[in-house]
Amino acid sequence: MAKITIKDVAREAGVSISTVSNALNDVDVLNPVTKSHVLKVAKQLNYVPNLNGKQLRSGKTKMLGFFTTSVSGPYFYKLVESMSRECDRLGYGLNVFITKDKQVIMSNILGRRVDGAIIYEELRIDEEDISAMEEEKIKAVFLDRVLHNETMGSVIFDSFVAGYEATKYLISLGHKKIAYISGVDTMFDSVERKEGYLAALRQYQIPVIEDYIMQGYFEEESTYNAVKSFLHLHPDKVPDAFLAGNDLSAIGCIQALKTLGYGVPLDISVMGFDDIDIAQYYTPPLTTVRNQIAKQGILAINQLVRLIQKKEQGVVQKLACELVVRGSSHVKINSD
Amino acid sequence: MAKITIKDVAREAGVSISTVSNALNDVDVLNPVTKSHVLKVAKQLNYVPNLNGKQLRSGKTKMLGFFTTSVSGPYFYKLVESMSRECDRLGYGLNVFITKDKQVIMSNILGRRVDGAIIYEELRIDEEDISAMEEEKIKAVFLDRVLHNETMGSVIFDSFVAGYEATKYLISLGHKKIAYISGVDTMFDSVERKEGYLAALRQYQIPVIEDYIMQGYFEEESTYNAVKSFLHLHPDKVPDAFLAGNDLSAIGCIQALKTLGYGVPLDISVMGFDDIDIAQYYTPPLTTVRNQIAKQGILAINQLVRLIQKKEQGVVQKLACELVVRGSSHVKINSD
DNA sequence: CTTTGCTATGAATGCGTTTTCATGAGTTAA
DNA sequence: TTAACTCATGAAAACGCATTCATAGCAAAG
Numbered sequence: 001m002a003k004i005t006i007k008d009v010a011r012e013a014g015v016s017i018s019t020v021s022n023a024l025n026d027v028d029v030l031n032p033v034t035k036s037h038v039l040k041v042a043k044q045l046n047y048v049p050n051l052n053g054k055q056l057r058s059g060k061t062k063m064l065g066f067f068t069t070s071v072s073g074p075y076f077y078k079l080v081e082s083m084s085r086e087c088d089r090l091g092y093g094l095n096v097f098i099t100k101d102k103q104v105i106m107s108n109i110l111g112r113r114v115d116g117a118i119i120y121e122e123l124r125i126d127e128e129d130i131s132a133m134e135e136e137k138i139k140a141v142f143l144d145r146v147l148h149n150e151t152m153g154s155v156i157f158d159s160f161v162a163g164y165e166a167t168k169y170l171i172s173l174g175h176k177k178i179a180y181i182s183g184v185d186t187m188f189d190s191v192e193r194k195e196g197y198l199a200a201l202r203q204y205q206i207p208v209i210e211d212y213i214m215q216g217y218f219e220e221e222s223t224y225n226a227v228k229s230f231l232h233l234h235p236d237k238v239p240d241a242f243l244a245g246n247d248l249s250a251i252g253c254i255q256a257l258k259t260l261g262y263g264v265p266l267d268i269s270v271m272g273f274d275d276i277d278i279a280q281y282y283t284p285p286l287t288t289v290r291n292q293i294a295k296q297g298i299l300a301i302n303q304l305v306r307l308i309q310k311k312e313q314g315v316v317q318k319l320a321c322e323l324v325v326r327g328s329s330h331v332k333i334n335s336d
Numbered sequence: 337m338a339k340i341t342i343k344d345v346a347r348e349a350g351v352s353i354s355t356v357s358n359a360l361n362d363v364d365v366l367n368p369v370t371k372s373h374v375l376k377v378a379k380q381l382n383y384v385p386n387l388n389g390k391q392l393r394s395g396k397t398k399m400l401g402f403f404t405t406s407v408s409g410p411y412f413y414k415l416v417e418s419m420s421r422e423c424d425r426l427g428y429g430l431n432v433f434i435t436k437d438k439q440v441i442m443s444n445i446l447g448r449r450v451d452g453a454i455i456y457e458e459l460r461i462d463e464e465d466i467s468a469m470e471e472e473k474i475k476a477v478f479l480d481r482v483l484h485n486e487t488m489g490s491v492i493f494d495s496f497v498a499g500y501e502a503t504k505y506l507i508s509l510g511h512k513k514i515a516y517i518s519g520v521d522t523m524f525d526s527v528e529r530k531e532g533y534l535a536a537l538r539q540y541q542i543p544v545i546e547d548y549i550m551q552g553y554f555e556e557e558s559t560y561n562a563v564k565s566f567l568h569l570h571p572d573k574v575p576d577a578f579l580a581g582n583d584l585s586a587i588g589c590i591q592a593l594k595t596l597g598y599g600v601p602l603d604i605s606v607m608g609f610d611d612i613d614i615a616q617y618y619t620p621p622l623t624t625v626r627n628q629i630a631k632q633g634i635l636a637i638n639q640l641v642r643l644i645q646k647k648e649q650g651v652v653q654k655l656a657c658e659l660v661v662r663g664s665s666h667v668k669i670n671s672d
Numbered sequence: 673c674t675t676t677g678c679t680a681t682g683a684a685t686g687c688g689t690t691t692t693c694a695t696g697a698g699t700t701a702a
Numbered sequence: 703t704t705a706a707c708t709c710a711t712g713a714a715a716a717c718g719c720a721t722t723c724a725t726a727g728c729a730a731a732g
Contacts, residue, residue: 003472005688016712021690031710046468051447052392053688056717061388071416077408084407084434093440096432098420104429111387132382136339251617281587283619341718352682357720367680389718392687 004047013041024049055112063093064304065114067105069121071098074276075293079143082297083118090305102129109138116304120144122187139307141300144188146316151307153314155300157291159189162321163196164203166243166271166289169323171204174332175240175269178206179230181216181223181253183245190218190245193273197243212239216249223252231260239268240332247272247279247288254284254328265330275324284327292319340383349377360385391448399429400640401450403441405457407434410612411629415479418633419454426641438465445474452640456480458523475643477636480524482652487643489650491636493627495525498657499532500539502579502607502625505659507540510668511576511605514542515566517552517559517589519581526554526581529609533579548575552585559588567596575604576668583608583615583624590620590664601666611660620663628655 006024010017015038022030023038055061064087070076080096087094095114097104102124109117110132116139119125133140133152140152147154170178180197183190194213201208214230216223223244231238242257244250250272254264262268264284272279275290299317306312342360346353351374358366359374391397400423406412416432423430431450433440438460445453446468452475455461469476469488476488483490506514516533519526530549537544550566552559559580567574578593580586586608590600598604600620608615611626635653642648 007688017689018691018713019711022711025690029710034710048443048446050392050688051444051449052388052397053717054447054690056386056388056392056687056719057689057691059717071420072413077413080407080432080434088435088437093433093435093444096416097429098416099424099429101424107384108387108429110384111390113387278614278617281614282617342720343718353719354683354721355681358681361720363720365680370680386718389687390720392689392717393719393721395687 003050004045005050006047009038009042009045009047012045013038059112061113061115062091063095063114064301065095065097065108065117067097067099067108067117067119067121069098069100069124071096075274078293079297082294083301086298086301090301092301092305100124106132109133109140110136116140116308118143118300118304139304141304141307141314143296143300146188148314148316150313153303153307153316155296155303155317155319157189157296158318158320159192160196160199162273162289162291163193163243164200165196165321165323166193166273167197167200168204169325170241170243170269170271170329171200171206173241173269173329176206177209177212177237177239177241179212179214179239179242181214181226181242181244181249183216183218183249193245209237211237216245216252218246218249220248220252220255223249224256227253227256228260231256238262241269241271241329244270244272247274247276247286250286250288250328251278251282254282265328266333269329269332271329279324280326282328287326287329288324290322290324292322295319339386340381341386342383345374345378345381345383348381349374395448397449397451398427399431399450400637401431401433401444401453403433403435403444403453403455403457405434405436405460407432411610414629415456415633418630419637422634422637426637428637428641436460442468445469445476446472452476452644454479454636454640475640477640477643477650479632479636482524484650484652486649489639489643489652491632491639491653492655493525493632494654494656495528496532496535498609498625498627499529499579500536501532501657501659502529502609503533503536504540505661506577506579506605506607506665507536507542509577509605509665512542513545513548513573513575514577514579515548515550515575517550517562517578517580517585519552519554519585529581545573547573552581552588554582554585556584556588556591559585560592563589563592564596567592574598577605577607577665580606580608583610583612583622586622586624586664587614587618590618601664602669605665605668607665615660616662618664623662623665624660626658626660628658631655 006017006020010020015034019034020038023035066083068076084094097108106129108114118141120143122144134149137151142154143156145154146156167178180194182194185191198208211234214226216226242253244253250270254270257264257268264270271287273289275288279286279288296319307314342353342356346356355370356374359371402419404412420430433444442465444450454477456479458480470485473487478490481490482492503514516530518530521527534544547570550562552562578589580589586606590606593600593604600606607623609625611624615622615624632655643650
């Protein structure tokens with residue numbers, strides 16, 4: 001049997017197409033008897049509305065798109081999970097697009113496959129595309145870029161404060177020689193964390209030593225190598241503590257220190273960022289800074305829906321971080 | 337400015353709508369000069385085709401849907417990543433729907449928002465829905481259910497063999513008293529793993545002891561409690577080894593054993609399933625059985641696309657597992 | 673010079689739905 | 703009795719596009 005359409009339901013129920021449409025969409029102009037009759041027939045025929053027809057006509061899809069370059073790692077699935085739940089609550093569907101192709105993003109948004117977009121794309125969308133989106137009054141919320149105008153906004157982590165607070169904590173343990181293992185310098189959070197680190201040092205009048213800032217690229221292995229070669233080169237400059245750009249980097253750092261015979265945390269404190277799943281199971285358990293990932297998802301979806309409903313203009317929302325103290329950090333033991 | 341449609345491009349280029357359509361869709365009947373002119377005008381106007389119109393008319397969306405009840409945990413993101421990559425390669429988009437509402441699944445599939453579906457839904461779709469899908473010739477591939485007909489197939493892990501091989505390995509280490517910590521008995525993989533365990537014991541003529549089979553529900557804490565209370569109740573029946581339903585469960589088990597003063601692996605071997613990220617970082621690193629998650633994703637997408645293109649009927653594909661030996665297992669030390 | 677065949681293009685139709693507007697029946701007021 | 707007004711329903715248009723089919727133009731064949 002061919003696909004049942006609204007037409008078939010109308011014929012079978014002995015009413016017009018528009019009556020069927022009104023019945024299905026709860027438009028309150030119908031005689032209750034007619035309505036229930038139509039619904040009964042529809043159910044009996046196993047009628048399912050064609051979403052493409054519906055969307056074409058109404059101009060709405062009731063779908064939100066999450067566009068991201070990657071979905072691996074706990075950040076993404078926690079985010080996706082919270083957004084998904086919030087979408088359910090608000091009567092929207094969530095659509096996850098994983099792609100590095102900017103074209104895909106633009107054609108899906110501008111081609112109206114979704115009513116609005118949450119975007120995490122590591123800064124690949126350039127000003128020109130932003131303008132195109134602005135022109136078309138596309139509704140979007142960015143998770144890794146600070147931006148707000150009539151139809152677009154942001155929800156981001158306050159990574160500057162995260163870097164600042166982490167450093168302040170290490171200082172409070174008595175550490176002065178604090179090394180920083182930088183992440184990827186093109187990423188927003190990476191840059192902000194480092195700035196926070198630098199700001200804290202300045203605040204407590206601890207001189208910034210360039211050699212103490214190394215590149216870990218957010219990876220375990222790169223960090224392992226970086227830390228090892230640093231200590232090889234500067235055996236006289238062993239830091240009191242390492243602040244790594246993220247937890248994976250912190251693990252690489254600790255592995256290197258273990259290999260070289262340093263005890264963590266007794267000889268050297270190490271901390272990271274993110275509080276990934278592994279952090280609490282690692283030996284020693286990682287001291288780290290946790291972001292409110294679920295909250296970011298919830299705020300983003302809510303702002304997006306408000307934008308779609310034109311209840312407000314775009315805003316920038318910043319989320320506070322949370323220090324998680326575990327076993328990889330320790331008060332400075334005076335070894336003089 | 338209002339949204340640009342194909343009509344505007346046609347007017348501006350001085351040609352008909354159909355010519356624009358042919359130019360954009362690479363239909364090879366056009367004069368190359370006309371074609372390039374049309375494309376130039378389209379680009380100049382920043383024309384982006386409305387996907388709803390396109391899809392309604394063509395009956396195709398070039399989108400595949402992944403329907404799942406959850407996206408948390410490494411299994412899902414690894415799966416999603418591999419499927420996404422494969423979709424890209426084949427010229428499809430991937431659409432992730434996270435929902436526990438069966439209705440959402442059915443209306444998206446039957447409402448033709450996607451050309452085909454990959455389904456992981458923990459057996460919530462009943463026979464009636466399967467029939468409805470069959471009737472409509474919906475193309476679908478299931479990841480947690482064995483099923484094949486003209487338009488639907490499956491790609492699953494051979495969890496029976498996984499359970500069998502894991503048990504066989506523990507036996508090869510000299511263990512005889514092997515306890516099993518069961519997962520969730522409504523889930524396909526969980527049941528199969530346990531059957532494999534039982535089959536291996538039978539094979540090597542080791543009697544099955546009912547007390548050695550406990551419930552861990554795939555959770556760390558449940559397992560922790562189960563193991564603790566078991567050893568409390570049966571101090572005379574300490575097993576040589578524990579085979580846990582998954583890695584999280586194995587971790588719970590090891591925590592309990594540590595607490596009670598048993599050494600892992602010297603006193604007791606423990607192993608799990610899945611090889612989650614934490615497994616290699618845990619102390620001791622977990623011996624486990626790894627599934628070919630990425631391969632599952634790739635096979636599923638490819639089968640689905642073949643079904644859509646009507647190149648073949650649905651089939652059931654089973655994936656072999658892989659034993660990963662790490663530090664949580666050890667040859668039996670005779671303590672007599 | 674007419675006919676045939678071929679190519680490039682345009683007019684028109686329809687995909688399945690929502691939505692606007694008209695219509696006819698029934699009710700009330702004058 | 704008739705005009706005015708409700709109210710439930712239906713006819714038809716429109717959303718943006720792909721696609722079918724007709725046709726104009728032109729070259730080759732008769």
